Each structure stands twice: as C-alpha cells, then as structure tokens.
Amino acid sequence: MNEFELIARLTKSLPTNPNVVIGAGDDCAVLDFGLPDKWLLFKTDAIVGGVHFTKDTPPEKIGRKALARALSDIAAMAGTPTAALVTIALPQKFDVKFVEAIYDGVRALAQKLGVAIVGGETTTNPERILISIALLGFVPRGKAVLRSGAKTGDVIFVTGELGGSPAGKHLEFEPRLAEARWLAENFSIHAMIDLSDGLAGDLRHILKASRVGAELLKDAIPVSRAAKERARSRAGQSADNPPIDIGGYKPAIAAALTEGEDFELLFTVAGADAVKLLDAWKKQFPKLRLSCIGKITADEGITIRDKTGAQPLTAHGYVHFT
Amino acid sequence: MNEFELIARLTKSLPTNPNVVIGAGDDCAVLDFGLPDKWLLFKTDAIVGGVHFTKDTPPEKIGRKALARALSDIAAMAGTPTAALVTIALPQKFDVKFVEAIYDGVRALAQKLGVAIVGGETTTNPERILISIALLGFVPRGKAVLRSGAKTGDVIFVTGELGGSPAGKHLEFEPRLAEARWLAENFSIHAMIDLSDGLAGDLRHILKASRVGAELLKDAIPVSRAAKERARSRAGQSADNPPIDIGGYKPAIAAALTEGEDFELLFTVAGADAVKLLDAWKKQFPKLRLSCIGKITADEGITIRDKTGAQPLTAHGYVHFT
Numbered sequence: 001m002n003e004f005e006l007i008a009r010l011t012k013s014l015p016t017n018p019n020v021v022i023g024a025g026d027d028c029a030v031l032d033f034g035l036p037d038k039w040l041l042f043k044t045d046a047i048v049g050g051v052h053f054t055k056d057t058p059p060e061k062i063g064r065k066a067l068a069r070a071l072s073d074i075a076a077m078a079g080t081p082t083a084a085l086v087t088i089a090l091p092q093k094f095d096v097k098f099v100e101a102i103y104d105g106v107r108a109l110a111q112k113l114g115v116a117i118v119g120g121e122t123t124t125n126p127e128r129i130l131i132s133i134a135l136l137g138f139v140p141r142g143k144a145v146l147r148s149g150a151k152t153g154d155v156i157f158v159t160g161e162l163g164g165s166p167a168g169k170h171l172e173f174e175p176r177l178a179e180a181r182w183l184a185e186n187f188s189i190h191a192m193i194d195l196s197d198g199l200a201g202d203l204r205h206i207l208k209a210s211r212v213g214a215e216l217l218k219d220a221i222p223v224s225r226a227a228k229e230r231a232r233s234r235a236g237q238s239a240d241n242p243p244i245d246i247g248g249y250k251p252a253i254a255a256a257l258t259e260g261e262d263f264e265l266l267f268t269v270a271g272a273d274a275v276k277l278l279d280a281w282k283k284q285f286p287k288l289r290l291s292c293i294g295k296i297t298a299d300e301g302i303t304i305r306d307k308t309g310a311q312p313l314t315a316h317g318y319v320h321f322t
Numbered sequence: 323m324n325e326f327e328l329i330a331r332l333t334k335s336l337p338t339n340p341n342v343v344i345g346a347g348d349d350c351a352v353l354d355f356g357l358p359d360k361w362l363l364f365k366t367d368a369i370v371g372g373v374h375f376t377k378d379t380p381p382e383k384i385g386r387k388a389l390a391r392a393l394s395d396i397a398a399m400a401g402t403p404t405a406a407l408v409t410i411a412l413p414q415k416f417d418v419k420f421v422e423a424i425y426d427g428v429r430a431l432a433q434k435l436g437v438a439i440v441g442g443e444t445t446t447n448p449e450r451i452l453i454s455i456a457l458l459g460f461v462p463r464g465k466a467v468l469r470s471g472a473k474t475g476d477v478i479f480v481t482g483e484l485g486g487s488p489a490g491k492h493l494e495f496e497p498r499l500a501e502a503r504w505l506a507e508n509f510s511i512h513a514m515i516d517l518s519d520g521l522a523g524d525l526r527h528i529l530k531a532s533r534v535g536a537e538l539l540k541d542a543i544p545v546s547r548a549a550k551e552r553a554r555s556r557a558g559q560s561a562d563n564p565p566i567d568i569g570g571y572k573p574a575i576a577a578a579l580t581e582g583e584d585f586e587l588l589f590t591v592a593g594a595d596a597v598k599l600l601d602a603w604k605k606q607f608p609k610l611r612l613s614c615i616g617k618i619t620a621d622e623g624i625t626i627r628d629k630t631g632a633q634p635l636t637a638h639g640y641v642h643f644t
Contacts, residue, residue, distance in 0.1 A: 001418050003444055006418065006421065006444055007444055009418070009422060010410075010421070010422065010425045011439075011441065014438070014439040014440075015429060015432045015433040015437065015438055015439055016438045016439075016440075017404065017436055017437070019404050019405060019438065020405065020438045020440055023438065023439070023440040023441060024439070024440060024441035024442070025441065026441075028441075029405065029407065029440035029441045031404075031405055031440070031458070033355070033460075034357060035355060035356060035357060038355070040355070042405065042407060042440060042441075042456070042458065043407070044366075044407045044409050044442060044443055044454070044456045045443060046409055046411060046443060046445045047445075048411060048445060048446055048447055050448070051445070051446045051448075082339065082341050082353075083339070083341060083351065083353055083364065085351065085364060085365070085366045085456065087366050087368055087454055088332075089370060089452060096323050096328065096331070099328065099332070100331060103332045107336065107337060110336075110337045111337040114337075114339055115337065116336070116337055116338045116339045116341065116342045116345065117333075117336040117338075117346070118336075118338075118344075118346060118353070118364060119333065119345060119346035119347065119348075119350075119351050120346070120366060121366055121367060121368060122325055122328055122329055122332075123368045123369075123370060123373070124370055124373045125370055125450070125452060126372070126373075126449070126450075127448070127450070128447070128448075130411060130452060132366070132368070132409055132454050134364070134366045134407065134456035138355075
C-alpha cells in the first residue's frame with residue numbers, strides 16, 4: 001500500500017463539525033469561524049533527517065525548508081500565513097547550536113513574511129531529527145482556490161522551472177505566496193496546487209479532485225537547468241547508477257515530471273483567460289517564468305504530446321512507502 | 323542542557339504579529355482574529371514509540387492518547403476544542419491495520435467531543451512511529467486562563483489523584499474539558515495548567531510564570547491507588563531496581579509529585595473563594611475528587627510541609643533530555 005492509498009483509507013469518514021468548509025484532501029483544511037470576511041487555513045507539514053535533508057544540510061536551511069513547505073501549501077490556496085507552531089523531535093544527545101540554528105532558519109523566514117512563531121514543542125526521537133510545522137493562515141471568505149475546480153477546456157499553467165530540486169532548490173525555494181494571491185485577486189483560478197511530489201504526481205491530485213483529465217505538451221514543460229545538468233552527469237554514470245528513464249522520456253524531462261520538491265504553483269484557468277493572464281503576469285512578475293503546459297480534457301488520465309503524437313503518461317510523482 | 327533550558331533558548335525573541343495574544347510559554351498559543359466573542363487556541367503535541375507508548379500498547383489507545391494530550395492543553399486554558407490535524411510518521415514497512423487502528427482511536431475520541439479531524443499527513447520515520455496532533459480551540463474572548471495569574475495567598479487545587487499513570491491511566495485519562503470550562507465560568511481562576519510532567523514540575527511552570535512560590539501540604543496531596551500499589555511492588559524489588567526515593571519522600575508520594583502524565587488540572591484561586599468553590603464542585607462533579615493541596619507564597623520555590631515541619635521540595639517532574 002502506498003502513501004496515497006493509506007491516506008485515502010485513513011481519511012474515510014472523519015468526524016466533522018459546522019466549522020469545517022474543507023477537511024482532508026486539499027492543500028490545507030479550510031475553516032469558517034464566523035469571521036465576516038475571512039476563512040482560516042490550517043496545515044501541518046513534517047520533514048525528517050535522512051529523508052528530506054541529509055547530515056550535510058546546513059541547519060538554518062533545514063529550518064527554512066520546514067516552514068517554507070507549509071507556506072507553499074498556504075500559497076496553493078491563495079492564502080496569507082499568520083501563525084506557526086514548531087515541533088522538533090530530537091535524539092537524546094543533540095548539539096544545542098545545531099538546534100538553535102534550525103530555529104534561526106525558521107525564524108528568519110517567518111519574520112520576513114510576517115508569520116508569528118507562537119510556540120511548539122520539543123520531544124524525543126532517538127535516531128533522527130524530525131521537524132513538524134503547524135501553520136494557520138487566512139483567505140478571503142469564499143475565495144480559497146481548491147484542487148477540485150478544474151474544468152474541461154481549462155488551460156494548465158505552471159510557475160518557474162521544474163526538476164533538479166535535489167541539487168539545491170529544495171532548500172532555497174520561495175513559497176509563491178504573493179504570486180498566488182495576485183492570481184486569485186485578478187483572475188478566476190479554477191484549481192491550484194503546489195508541486196511537492198512532482199508535476200506528474202500533483203497534476204493527478206487536481207485531476208482526481210476535479211474528475212477530469214489532462215493533455216500536456218512535452219516541449220512546453222519548463223525543464224530547469226539543474227535537471228538538465230543532473231541528466232547530463234547521470235548519462236555518464238556507470239550501469240550501477242543508470243539514468244532515470246520513465247515511459248520513454250529522456251532524463252531531464254523525467255526529472256521535471258517526477259523529482260518533486262519544486263514548490264511551484266500548478267493551476268488552471270478558462271481557455272478564454274489564458275492569453276490575458278500570461279500578458280498580465282509578464283508585467284507583474286517579469287523575473288518568474290510562467291508556462292502554459294497543456295489543457296484539461298474530459299477523458300481521465302494524462303496524455304503527453306510531442307511531434308510524434310500523443311501517448312499516455314505513466315509516470316507518477318514521489319511517493320512515500322511505495 | 324535539559325528540555326526546558328532548550329525551550330527557553332529557542333523561544334527567545336520569536337517573531338510576532340498583531341494576531342498574537344499569547345505566544346510560546348503557556349499551555350496553548352492564544353490568537354485574536356477579530357472575532358467579537360472569541361479567541362482562538364492553537365496547540366501541537368507529539369507522542370513517540372518507545373517514549374510515550376510501547377510495542378505492547380494497543381493501537382487504538384496510542385491514537386486516543388495522542389489526541390487526549392492536546393485536548394488536555396486546551397482544557398488547561400478553559401477552552402473548547404474544534405479541529406485537529408493528525409501527522410503520522412511511520413517506518414517504510416508498517417502494518418496497515420495497526421495504523422488504521424491508531425486513527426480509529428483518534429477518531430473515536432474526536433467524535434465524542436465534537437472535534438473535527440480535518441486532515442494531516444503521513445511521512446517516513448524509519449525506526450519508530452511518531453504521532454503529532456495540531457489542535458485548534460476556542461475560549462471566550464479575554465477568558466483564557468493562563469499560567470501567569472497566580473497571586474500570593476491563592477489556594478492551590480488539583481483534580482483527581484496523582485501518580486501511577488504509567489500503570490495505565492496515561493492511555494485512558496479523560497481530558498478535563500468540562501471541568502475547566504465550569505471552573506472558568508463560575509469562579510475567578512487565577513492560573514491553571516494540566517499536569518503532564520508531574521505536580522513538582524508543572525507547579526513550577528505556574529510559579530515561574532507568576533513570579534511566586536508555593537507551600538504544599540504533604541498529607542493533602544491526593545496519591546492514587548496505582549501509585550501506592552506500584553510503590554509497594556517496587557519496595558519488594560531487588561537492589562538492581564531500587565524504589566524511587568526523592569528528597570526523603572516515600573515512593574508513592576514521590577510518584578504523585580514526579581511521575582507525570584496525570585493530565586489532571588492544577589489551578590489557583592483567591593483564598594476567599596476556596597471553600598465556596600470546593601462546595602460547588604462537590605455538587606457539580608461528585609465523582610471527581612478535588613483537593614486543596616497548599617497555597618501560593620511570595621517566596622519563590624516550593625516548600626512541602628508535614629507534621630515535622632516544612633522543607634524545600636527539590637524534586638522536579640519528567641524532563642526530556644535530562
């Protein structure tokens with residue numbers, strides 16, 4: 001049983017109450033506490049030593065990443081983060097300076113974005129460090145962008161460039177908070193998600209929630225320089241460490257589709273809005289690439305089209321417990 | 323450096339914002355989102371395999387305990403819980419039925435108390451299970467009971483009976499939500515905390531936050547039957563496993579002061595309210611013992627008094643990373 005099958009089992013028939021607008025299954029939970037103009041967003045995200053960072057990762061970057069991942073989920077709903085709790089589970093023998101530096105990383109990013117750190121917890125995890133962030137945010141009432149709103153004929157956009165995140169970006173990415181808010185304020189965004197598991201995986205979450213399919217244009221997918229460089233270096237490696245090759249795609253595009261931790265925004269808008277959006281984006285965010293990578297289809301599943309025609313995309317994103 | 327010294331270092335000069343009423347350092351964070359009649363409470367709590375439960379703990383009880391601990395912190399502020407996120411970190415090879423049963427334990431307690439489970443996360447922790455609960459609650463605006471309000475001359479009360487929790491209560495305790503709300507609605511409760519680390523430890527948190535001291539009456543401390551039984555069985559054990567003996571106190575009272583995980587309420591009220599409160603309590607909660615165990619003093623530290631006189635209490639509660 002993989003991660004998503006387990007989650008589907010665990011989240012069946014969960015208890016609810018009148019405060020819940022959206023429970024399990026989207027980027028954040030959405031809660032209505034009776035504020036006339038706002039809904040609350042609620043999210044947790046954990047990173048674990050040896051899984052999401054290594055022994056060589058500078059501690060400030062570990063802390064930064066822990067908070068940034070949760071912020072990216074607030075962004076995926078077009079929200080604004082406000083307050084976080086930090087849980088750190090540590091081996092009995094820990095280096096105080098190392099733990100302080102993790103906290104410094106959390107603190108610096110929080111400060112920059114106006115997020116209050118309102119406490120948390122330390123506990124014991126004998127073999128490795130685990131950091132979990134619980135985060136609250138806001139979104140204008142009725143304006144949370146969900147995974148479930150994609151419609152046949154929508155155009156699919158993605159910010160930035162994909163793939164190669166393990167080479168460094170996973171520790172330094174900017175959660176797309178301002179961009180997501182601008183999108184939601186200026187356009188009717190039908191569905192949005194942040195790319196944590198890779199385009200091939202996260203697009204499927206939108207498609208499943210929206211009960212639609214997608215056709216991607218292979219040459220339109222923005223492959224990062226890091227993905228290309230990693231692909232080149234891999235191609236020269238021995239047979240013990242073969243290049244990634246998924247469904248016939250070359251390594252760099254495979255990385256862009258599946259490596260995960262891009263933390264870019266993937267969203268859909270009506271076809272009629274696409275050109276206007278792209279033009280306005282270029283003026284608003286001239287330094288951040290926005291790519292139109294395909295369209296939403298009535299047929300379920302993902303197909304990918306290149307010069308030779310269209311074929312089903314079999315690749316998935318990163319999955320815990322495969 | 324122990325757990326509390328580490329927390330003190332980490333929580334120095336944390337970023338804040340206008341939503342924050344109380345940040346790090348109390349049972350929950352308290353947030354003001356502009357609701358006319360309410361403040362929000364925000365809390366996380368984690369339990370770890372081999373630390374807070376064993377290989378033999380039934381999985382439903384693991385899940386129940388994880389949620390109940392966080393609920394107890396909402397109770398300590400006289401709040402009402404509303405929505406929770408559940409993070410489970412698991413080894414790669416896990417038993418699906420075991421994990422489902424953990425979730426069942428969370429679900430059953432949440433359902434009973436009207437708490438919505440609005441999502442969460444699964445992630446990898448290769449060596450052991452870790453469960454973290456993020457919990458939101460409410461308290462009437464301006465009515466959160468803090469640790470910092472104890473005043474010289476206050477009477478100190480504790481609910482239930484203390485010690486012996488490792489024998490079973492730590493898996494079955496009832497968070498004192500209704501009791502705490504009743505107390506705050508009917509009396510001016512100056513300070514309150516839930517007993518997670520043991521009376522000797524948690525009372526110190528109130529004293530430190532309130533800049534006062536306390537005198538306890540040894541014979542008034544309600545020692546549980548489980549603590550007495552464990553003490554008796556320990557007394558017969560070999561020198562390899564000697565009885566606990568802290569500061570000259572006999573094992574059962576030492577357990578009541580230091581074992582932790584009692585999850586009872588410890589609170590202070592003005593001396594003038596004490597008798598009235600005790601009488602009203604007996605009518606309201608006839609099945610739950612309430613004990614007056616001492617008073618708040620101007621002199622810092624804790625003294626404990628018995629027939630032979632008063633002496634300083636050196637014992638502390640349970641501490642991670644001692």
